[in-house]
Amino acid sequence: MTTIDAWKDLLRVKIRAALVAKDRPVLAVLRETLAALDNAEAPPLGASENSFVVSDDARSGDIERLALSSExxxxxxxxxxxxxxxxxxxxxRLDRHDEANVLTMQADVLAAFIDEGRATCG
Incomplete structure (x- = not known):
């Protein structure tokens, strides 16, 4: 298992827990973070137009993803x-304190996730 796979697996565990807890703000931030990691793995456009990966575990038309380090x-x-x-x-500043509090809580969730990820994923 690669480093990025370990981080994404940990995210998926957290997503399942948020689903069970019906914690929408936490679920949203974890899903958005998983999407950000998926996007970061995508090779640059035009980098390799004919580099389709053909293997038993690859879906048709998949291209090789970038390997991200823990850093x-x-x-x-x-x-x-x-x-x-x-x-x-x-x-x-706009006196929209409810929205601000949700965003602060989401940032705190991600900060705690980094600490857990460093301990378990490297």
Whole structure:
């Protein structure tokens, strides 16, 4: 299992727990983070137009994904945290405290996820 796979597996475990708990804000931030990691694995457009992967476990038409290091995964998640903290500050200035609190909570969830991921995924 690659490093990125370990991080994504941990995210999926957290997503299942959020589904069971019916915690929509946590579920949303975890799904968005999984999507951000998936997007980061995508090779640049035009990088290899004819590089389809053909193997038993690949779906038809899949292309080889980029391998992300643990440091790259953490950097992506830290970017997600920054976006939420910045948006929260904006909402606070606009007196939209409920939205700001949700974004702050989501940033805190991701910060805790980084700590857990470093301990379990490397």
């Amino acid at each position: 790259a995964v953490v950097a992506i998640i830290e970017g997600e945290i920054r976006e939420r903290r910045d948006a929260s500050a904006t909402y606070q």
